[in-house]
Ligand code: SF4
């Protein structure tokens with residue numbers, strides 16, 4: 375008899391799901407909506423934002439967002455919330471019914487700039503005068 379025959383696959387439920395989520399995907403970044411960038415000046419400003427460490431930007435059906443790829447200081451080393459009883463409302467509102475464990479959020483992004491260089495490359499294609507933007 376195979377030793378594995380007695381090992382039953384554990385069912386993933388809403389109660390235990392987060393314990394299977396390597397890296398606790400929903401607690402490792404912050405997003406902030408921004409106004410839709412349109413002009414060279416708008417994109418130059420976004421470029422400054424992405425020049426900073428761990429800053430990214432994306433656009434999806436809800437608009438444009440900045441992402442700070444910084445994990446929450448209360449995320450425990452083995453997962454779980456260190457301030458569970460007093461965690462902020464946005465954390466309480468987030469449901470794990472269908473979350474980033476089930477599907478990465480970025481598959482719905484129309485644009486996703488992970489680095490300064492990626493955004494700079496996009497801007498160069500979008501604006502013919504991008505490289506001349508500081509000339510009088
Ligand atoms: S809510 Fe989803 S993404 Fe967040 S820790 Fe739980 S399983 Fe992972």
Ligand code: SF4
Pocket residue numbers: 400401446447448449450454455456457458461462465
């Ligand atoms: S407060 Fe807790 S639930 Fe909210 S992001 Fe931090 S670790 Fe996650």
